[in-house]
Amino acid sequence: MSKSSILSKIPCVILCGGRSSRMGEDKSLLPFSTSSSLTQYQYDKLKNNFKDIYLSSKVDKFDFSFNKDKYLILDKDEIFSPIVALQTILQTIQAEKIFVITVDTPLVSIDSIIELLNNSKDNDICVARTQRTHNLCGVFSTSLVKFIDKMLAEDIHKVNYLLKNNNTKYIDFPDDDEFINLNNKEEYQRALNIIRKANN
Secondary structure (H helix, E strand, O other): OOHHHHHOOOOEEEEOOOOOOOOOOOHHHOOEOOEOOHHHHHHHHHHOOOOOEEEEEOOOOOOOOOOHHHHEEEOOOOOOOHHHHHHHHHHHOOOOEEEEEEOOOOOOOHHHHHHHHHOOOOOOEEEEEOOOEEEEEEEEEHHHHHHHHHHHHOOOOOHHHHHHOOOEEEEEOOOHHHHOOOOOHHHHHHHHHHHHHHHO
């Protein structure tokens, strides 16, 4: 099966609604490589490989062109919680499974995404792992909604709890740099250096 046929069968959601407290400013809007924002970089990279790309956010803060009526998912809850975002996403998108990635992991390759998709068939969740588990880089089944509803009713917001209490598969990858999270200025600059060297 070709790459395009694999990726066209599943929607992709980029999570852009985090608080960015360690960065000190909204990291989803920081410039990255040749793109005006990290969000646009992720979107442009992934749109050539997925048929449907959604952005998950608290508010509409995006100045580049995409069909916001169809592909912008706004989480109206005041709490900054990836579990709340996942609940909204899984309730909104009509698909059996969804690929989820955070806006602050711009170096994840399409080949690695395909490996995650190829290994997700018989699991509720399939996520990437290097030296640590990347809880929000992977495939999530929409059947998880009821479990997430129960988590939130009990005020549980840990993604790791969701993974540990469902049928989760972990796929190991060798390159920790590929899955770097841009949580602070140092990691942001490190990722910029990595992408600059790769493009030279």
